[in-house]
Amino acid sequence: MPTTLITASVGYAQLLDEFRAMIRQELSHLQALSTAPTAAVGGIELAMEITRLSRSRIYALVQERGIPHGKRGNKLYFDRAKLLAWVEEGERQEKQVR
Secondary structure: OOOOOOOOOOOHHHHHHHHHHHHHHHHHHHHHHHOOOOOOEEOHHHHHHHHOOOHHHHHHHHHOOOOOOEEEOOEEEEEHHHHHHHHHHOOOOOOOOO
């Protein structure tokens, strides 16, 4: 069911100004969220997000020392920049067509 606005006591110009103010407020809130710093170091979830590999595959790569990681006690740590470099390093060359 459509919503009906009652604007008898409010002019359209005022209504538009209030609407613009609401939009600006929401946009500034979204912009603040998007510029929030991302964690440079994280756990297994960060590695899964960046590499798009399963948890078990990441653990296997850690065991083989095939993925950049750090370990403190029984906790694994992954550096975002090192993981991104590791993923880019693994890109395959394009095959040249004759």
